[in-house]
Amino acid sequence: MTNYEIVSREDFSDVTYLLEIRHPMMARAAKPGQFVMVMLNEQGERIPLTIADFDGEKGTITLVIQAVGKTTRQMQQECRVGTSLYALVGPMGVPSPISHARKVLCVGGGLGVAPIFPQARGYKEAGAYVIGVVGFRNKDLVFWDEKFRDCCDELIICTDDGSLGIKGLVTAGILQAIEKHPDIEEVVAIGPPIMMKGCADSTRPFKIKTMVSLNPVMVDGTGMCGGCRVRIGDQVKFACVDGPDFDGHQVDFDDLMMRLRRYTKTERKALDHWEKGCNLDKTIASSVEALIPGQALTTV
């Protein structure tokens, strides 16, 4: 059985972290826009994560994760260099069609900053003039700006509080870029649904083709459950096998956001259950520490 070993880890902030995982075959097969399904342990759930980078020579893939729910928080706590994931499947989904557009705008916001990177690099390799727009809440949360500068001809950083780059949302960055470059042929946007909706709305008046990468609730990621169905124009598509990239001007974002709230209550319950377990562990640890000093770390 393949062992999905974590070979490096980097913490960008108290919620965002990077995991580099060994999987030589996947590293060779992966293309921009694809995702993986991850299971942390045997009792875990399958969560879809977009591939943020892949290195065929090193044989690794990179995931950038935000600790928002039970599984991602548990991963933040347990995934150390040298440990392994229980399951890692992929690459899944239809790769992004890297076209021969001459001028492209790649937009990443929040958890979408990392996954937009392979797209930007892909367009650069295809010979396009690439303008990157990345958005963060503040200066301290900024990561990978050097990596983006390497593959973008221009980079616009947006922060909510204006502590770095321009003050405002990524849509402000988009408008600034379009103003300067009226010949932008394509926009690719990845991020939270509300941000992608904003991007699609801001490019609509200019009639620039805008692709977005959707992230609905999934179980299997192979087209089998239909949980990830999304409305694209008047059609229903499965994001896992028909996407995850779709024409942003056609996507019904309200439907997507409504469906993302489907398991909010149970997810909350899972998180509470887990946190309770953690506190219990801490209690045990401190009592062990009290009895046998120096033992607590190895016990828990």
Next chain:
Amino acid sequence: MREQDPIERSRNFEEVACGYHPDDAMRESERCLMCPDQPCVSGCPVGIDIPGFIRKIGEKDLRGAYDIITETSLLPAVCGRVCPQENQCEGVCTVGESLEPVAIGRLERFVGDAAIREGWVNIPYIEANRFKVGIVGSGPAGMACAADMAKAGCEVTVFEAFHQPGGVLRYGIPDFRLPNAVIDAEIGNLRKLGVKFECNTLVGRLFTIEQMISGMGYDAVFVGVGAGYPTMLGIPGDSLNGVLSANELLTRCNLMRAKEFPNFDTPQPIGRRVAVVGAGNTAMDAMRVCLRLGAEKVYCIYRRSRKEAPARAEEVHHAEQEGVEYHWLTNPVAVIDDGQGNVRGMRCVRMELGEPDESGRRRPVQVAGSEFDFETDLIVYAIGTNANPIMGQTSKLELNKWGYIQTDNSLATSMAGVFAGGDIVTGAATVIEAMGAGRKAAASMKAYLGIRDSALPYANGGEKLFGIDLRERNFARVRVA
């Protein structure tokens, strides 16, 4: 056969049918007439020597019975439980013309369970050849094909996209109908034959069929990935929260063990009043799972009548005993929302049966002005599946107009060395039909690779050349001493 009490069992995930006591099995075996024309054998998709194994049960030789079954079938404990016997062996049983037919399925299960309990496994003498065979999908078709190819001496690897092998047996069929221990035992038997399982491998995306044949050194590939792209009804309100496919419900509950939430992380949608649309085996499974998860009411909504319901008769009966409320001749027209994106109810119309359609079943027609609403908070669609698009997206395999893989009569696809069978060729069918397809593809694969197939009959005077049956098409490797 003893069964768990309906009310009690509708709250647990233990197996419903408890299996025969040896005395009952003996008594049942004596009911077989051992008739000479053996209609049951031709009624079985894999042609098990049914009177043969029943005779052995009568002789109290269970090991002998197991040996006879495993000559043709791989998974007696599975098939005895999930085959629709009433349309196959038991449907044509001579005894059944005047009395209840011999309970062939239950007897088969009795033998299969005994084998698991005693740890019997029939591993023939296998002489390794130099062929490498890749099997895509670890469901019933893939398992059957893998067994035959391993027995023929090939090095067999089965690829599975999920983290556990078994395909629909694992994610689809619930524990109370097919316990996980039974699947584990059957997979264990395959491993003993030398079959390797590679889970977490999505063929098509991680590597393609073309790569398997050209770069990875597989001499032949069998594609048995199943159909599994669930159909939604396409009525208003389809995308509301609380509407889901039976595949999603069952996968969460069975494979991901969401029923043990929060000890397992996957959330399980639980309804107070559940409406399941469809009346096939999957619909029955979905309804009975919902009851066990604590639903107060479970309705079955089906647009035809009970007679046309495609589920096994036993499942329809079991579900009814457990409290499922059937609404035959009822067709959903809309899902009603609560104003916050959740399901509140369903709007249906009454149907009546008209003229027979191309499938021979009478076509349901809407009764004018019969619209009515009812309250429900979870709606499960179990109305069939379409072809999964991954194989088509990632290979040059020829597909038919519905997206299923195009094969000839020998189950060969448009690509040399690649064979396909099961739901991805025929559309949704049964476990035993998929197994039958897996075995048929294995026979064609052996002919393609030039492996002598001892399963082909030699004696009955087929055309021969140098003493070799022509149907074997085994001319490549004749060696002259």
